[in-house]
Amino acid sequence: MIEIKNISKAFDGRQIVKDVSFKFEKGKTNLIIGESGCGKTTIIKLMVGLHLPDEGDIIYDGQNFPKLSVKEQQEVRKQIGMTFQGGALFDSQTLEENVMFPLDMFTNLSRHEKLDRVNFCLDRVQLTGKNKLYPAELSGGMKKRAALARAIANNPRYLFCDEPNSGLDPKTAIVIDKLIHSITEEFGMTTIIITHDMNSVIEIGENIMFVHKGQNWWTGDKTQVLNTNNKELFDFVFASEYMKNLFLAGKK
Amino acid sequence: MAFQPINSIGKYFSLMFRVFSKPEKFSVYIRQIIFEINNLGISSLPIIAIISVFMGGIITIQAAFGFDNPMVPIYAVGYTTRESVILEFSPTIVCLILAGKVGSNIASEIGTMRISEQIDALEIMGINSAGYLIFPKIAGAVFIFPFLIAISMFLGLWGGYVMGISAGACSAYEYIFGIQAFFEPWKLYYSFTKVVVFAFIITSVSAYYGYYTHGGALEVGRSSTNAVVYSSILILMFSLIITNLFFNR
Numbered sequence: 001m002i003e004i005k006n007i008s009k010a011f012d013g014r015q016i017v018k019d020v021s022f023k024f025e026k027g028k029t030n031l032i033i034g035e036s037g038c039g040k041t042t043i044i045k046l047m048v049g050l051h052l053p054d055e056g057d058i059i060y061d062g063q064n065f066p067k068l069s070v071k072e073q074q075e076v077r078k079q080i081g082m083t084f085q086g087g088a089l090f091d092s093q094t095l096e097e098n099v100m101f102p103l104d105m106f107t108n109l110s111r112h113e114k115l116d117r118v119n120f121c122l123d124r125v126q127l128t129g130k131n132k133l134y135p136a137e138l139s140g141g142m143k144k145r146a147a148l149a150r151a152i153a154n155n156p157r158y159l160f161c162d163e164p165n166s167g168l169d170p171k172t173a174i175v176i177d178k179l180i181h182s183i184t185e186e187f188g189m190t191t192i193i194i195t196h197d198m199n200s201v202i203e204i205g206e207n208i209m210f211v212h213k214g215q216n217w218w219t220g221d222k223t224q225v226l227n228t229n230n231k232e233l234f235d236f237v238f239a240s241e242y243m244k245n246l247f248l249a250g251k252k
Numbered sequence: 253m254a255f256q257p258i259n260s261i262g263k264y265f266s267l268m269f270r271v272f273s274k275p276e277k278f279s280v281y282i283r284q285i286i287f288e289i290n291n292l293g294i295s296s297l298p299i300i301a302i303i304s305v306f307m308g309g310i311i312t313i314q315a316a317f318g319f320d321n322p323m324v325p326i327y328a329v330g331y332t333t334r335e336s337v338i339l340e341f342s343p344t345i346v347c348l349i350l351a352g353k354v355g356s357n358i359a360s361e362i363g364t365m366r367i368s369e370q371i372d373a374l375e376i377m378g379i380n381s382a383g384y385l386i387f388p389k390i391a392g393a394v395f396i397f398p399f400l401i402a403i404s405m406f407l408g409l410w411g412g413y414v415m416g417i418s419a420g421a422c423s424a425y426e427y428i429f430g431i432q433a434f435f436e437p438w439k440l441y442y443s444f445t446k447v448v449v450f451a452f453i454i455t456s457v458s459a460y461y462g463y464y465t466h467g468g469a470l471e472v473g474r475s476s477t478n479a480v481v482y483s484s485i486l487i488l489m490f491s492l493i494i495t496n497l498f499f500n501r
Contacts, residue, residue, distance in 0.1 A: 045372075048376050049375075049376075050372055050375060050376070074378040074380075075378070076378075077375070077376055077377065077378035078377070078378040080376055080377075080378075082373065082376045084369045084372065084373060085369075086368055086369060088368060088369040088370050088372065088373040089370075090365075090370055090373075091364075091365075091368075091370070101377075102377055104277070104280055105276055105277055105280060105377065105379055106276070106277075106377075106378070154377075160376075
């Protein structure tokens with residue numbers, strides 16, 4: 001479990017994240033949703049230590065991450081897997097080398113064992129046999145899945161996904177959502193997903209935080225999100241007038 | 253604003269501190285160093301070879317043209333070519349060319365990794381990204397550049413030999429006598445000291461500009477340009493300092 005307590009962050013005097021607290025539960029897909037520019041990515045970057053919070057605590061299973069030494073932080077980070085919006089695959093390496101990279105760095109497995117693990121991960125994200133392809137040869141959806149394979153290669157306890165299905169068609173997006181959900185359940189990870197895709201929210205949103213103007217505006221799950229009375233969340237969920245009218249008509 | 257240069261120097265040294273901290277896994281670093289030796293060094297060989305042969309030839313012709321006084325022995329052509337190639341052309345001019353080729357390559361590679369979040373991905377995995385990306389480049393260049401410059405010296409002298417004879421500036425015997433005359437081995441030590449320092453400057457300064465790139469493609473281009481400009485300036489500055497140290501004895 002990861003708990004954030006009263007975290008705040010400002011850049012050049014501009015408050016981006018304001019007093020946010022939330023509990024991300026183990027074995028569940030925890031979603032951070034909100035409009036573009038509301039501070040979602042900053043929250044996740046604060047959580048993984050790419051930025052330091054101005055205030056607040058980030059607690060990984062009892063360890064307060066910002067207060068740990070650099071060495072201790074690196075040990076926690078070895079248990080983190082993360083996928084980025086653009087995939088962040090290493091361009092000069094094949095898919096196999098990308099997925100094998102964390103194993104090369106942090107394990108003493110034999111080449112054969114590492115290859116087995118790589119093939120298992122690629123198989124798990126439905127990229128079987130694509131080992132020798134370079135990132136430039138992959139489609140958008142394949143890149144996202146490859147990034148997921150690399151993120152889970154080292155059996156992480158915590159999985160962070162920054163907009164894992166942005167820029168994908170709805171069908172592929174759902175495939176990736178379901179994949180993350182099943183991997184989370186299978187390995188009992190604490191998974192945190194940033195998204196503003198409502199399909200994802202409805203499909204896999206077990207524990208949701210809605211961020212608005214850098215603050216934790218609302219929390220709940222996928223069933224509650226559709227029946228919310230919170231105006232900002234309602235406007236976010238039903239951004240389209242057509243969908244809003246359809247939903248309100250259905251309620252009557 | 254006034255503190256920006258001091259801030260940059262501080263950031264550079266703090267980056268170098270991270271670069272030279274203990275690696276996560278030596279075997280991976282060794283593999284990367286071998287890759288960089290090939291990537292930064294061996295791949296630069298063709299351009300160095302071409303430039304060295306031509307420059308050696310040009311120096312010989314210019315020396316022969318300048319020494320039309322009968323009091324100056326003809327073997328002075330070979331002597332001048334050797335001194336020019338060993339003392340300045342191969343260590344300094346070739347390193348300036350390498351600053352353009354290798355420096356821009358390093359800055360744009362690391363800069364692109366920064367803007368496409370590949371460096372963030374390394375950091376989140378718990379890897380010291382500065383050490384993993386920059387140390388193998390510095391180590392690879394510091395190791396391979398002296399060999400490249402030795403080849404450049406040889407080819408420069410050979411280019412001078414070919415041009416000197418074919419242009420009728422001197423005989424083979426005179427040229428070879430000239431390049432052996434009054435040879436002082438410490439001058440080679442001086443040249444290779446410069447090369448090692450320049451290899452460090454080119455790779456570390458270029459990596460610094462790449463590592464601290466922010467923004468998009470435009471900024472990657474800017475980092476690449478800054479890497480070449482500042483590496484070149486520092487090469488000339490350190491060339492002056494090292495020359496003073498060696499020749500003011």
